[in-house]
Amino acid sequence: MRLDRSAGGLADQLAAELRTAVRSGRLAAGGRLPATRELARDLGTSRGVVVEAYQQLVAEGFLTSRQGSGTRVAPMAPPGAGAPALAPGPAGSGGAMVGVVAPGPAGSAVAPGLATSGVAYDLRVGTPDLAAFPRRAWLAAVRRVLTELPHQALGYGDPGGAPELRAELAAYLRRVRAADVAAERLVVVNGVAQGLHLTVGALARAGPVRLAVEDPHSARTYDLLEDAGAVPVPVPVDHEGIDVGALRRTSARAVLVTPAHQYPTGVVLSPRRRAELIAWAEEVDGFVLEDDYDAEFRYDRNPVGCLQGLSPHRVVLLGSVSKSLAPGLRLGWLAAPPALATAVRQARAVSDLGSPVIDQHTMVQLIVSGAYDRHLRQMRRRYRARRDALTAALSRWLPAAVPHGVPAGIQLYLELPAGLDEAAVVAAAAARGLAVEGVAPLRIDTPGPPALVLGFARLPEHRAPGAARLLAAAVAAVRGERS
Ligand SMILES: Cc1ncc(COP(=O)(O)O)c(C=O)c1O
Secondary structure: OOOOHHHOOHHHHHHHHHHHHHHHOOOOOOOEOOOHHHHHHHHOOOHHHHHHHHHHHHHHOOEEEEOOOEEEEOOOOOOOOOOOOOOOOOOOOOOOOOOOOOOOOOOOOOOOOOOOOOOOEEOOOOOOOHHHOOHHHHHHHHHHHHHHOOHHHHOOOOOOOOHHHHHHHHHHHHHHHOOOOOHHHEEEEOOHHHHHHHHHHHHOOOOOEEEEEEEOOOHHHHHHHHHHOEEEEEEEEEOOEEOHHHHHOOOOOEEEEOOOOOOOOOOOOOHHHHHHHHHHHHHHOOEEEEEOOOOOOEOOOOOOOOHHHOOOOOEEEEEEOOOOOOHHHOOEEEEOOHHHHHHHHHHHHHHOOOOOHHHHHHHHHHHHOOHHHHHHHHHHHHHHHHHHHHHHHHHHHOOOOEEEOOOEOOEEEEEOOOOOOHHHHHHHHHHOOEEOEEOHHHOOOOOOOOEEEEEOOOOOHHHHHHHHHHHHHHHHHHOOOOO
16 A cells, blocks of 8 residues: 655545455455554554544445444445346336335426526525636637547547546546546436436336435436336435435335435435445345435535445446536536446437537546636635535524534525424515525425525625525514514
8 A cells, every 4th residue: 555645635545545455355345454553653644644544434335433343344245246237126126116106296397597586695506606617717628629629529429428528537536536437337418317317217118117216305306207217216314314224115126315415405325324225236136326416515524435436336326517517518427337338328329419529528628627626626615615604694693493414515404493384484585585495395205394405605605694684584474573
């Protein structure tokens, strides 16, 4: 194990080395790792570096840590084991429309554009700070592409994406998300939404597929799952993420999750649940669809590596630049096990022959020039400050409401005082020029407390107190107090 001191980020380097060792089987399941002090001494580094690397890998599910038994390699399927066939499920379990057909979340249709008249504060979710789009860097990248791209590259390309972009994205996902992905298994898509549609479509080729979904769940992706042939089966989410025990009680053999930052509750899938989820996928010979929609943004620590990195033959990783750059780019990716990646690529060829070539090459330039990383660093600082400002303002003006979830992403889950009429709060806020969204429309079967999901990406720090005061006034009005 070698650490490059000149490169910095020693804990990240050590974590990457250990991940590779676990994946390759060099560190066997159940094997005990050296004590942090011991390994630090061997590597000539501080103990803090080893502690940080171990903690990261425990969070990702590569290692387990228990008082008294030290740090051990988590039980995992051997590399390449049991790559599943495409059609999940023994006859009857995946295809038949048995059991409950869950209704879509009420009001799940999303307005195509945001009405902004009369809105002084817009905390609706899903959109990053579009004013911060790196126009200059994008322009420089487009200019370079148009100058250098050979004519023949403008023809019909690979429906799975430009090879250059697939190579860059694969390297990026390995580096930033600890994904276990090669360019051949990566498909460029129009965003997570299209990636989900194509993946579910491939799984449902033989008939509707029962797909477990988190409850509550993103309204933006619910309808498209049904459209692609899924019969959504809601599974409750608690403070550790999706309830894998409840998932086991369904007959679903595919599940869609948001492990890095559950949408909308903001919780991170716990190490225990990550292990249980992968074990479940092995047992049912199924698939986990990992919606990694906002994983670039974690503010208190390094983001937890993606689930796909733990089990690349069971997990389909889906991501996009919708939160990191702009949703209007419609640029995303998915990394899937070989058979599924081929099916998705073929489906893309049949449906629309692939993504725009100039944008794909522009994205390559953005990554290789370092501009993408720089933009992410800048946005991380900005969003962190905005989130901090909003939580501080809420604790001052509306202390009875409780923010949940980890500091991450571009939305905040805010639990309102029990018994409050959530829809009435949303309406009272709108009447005061504050646009917010309630969580009730995202709940499918599992009831929950009144809550809001607040998009803070477009709310500068100095405006946070104003928004919090309006929300407090709306809550007071609904409670029948003077506003
Ligand atoms: C949780 C979640 N997943 C996926 C999407 C869709 O993302 P994309 O723009 O990449 O299709 C959204 C959109 O808001 C979302 O909230």
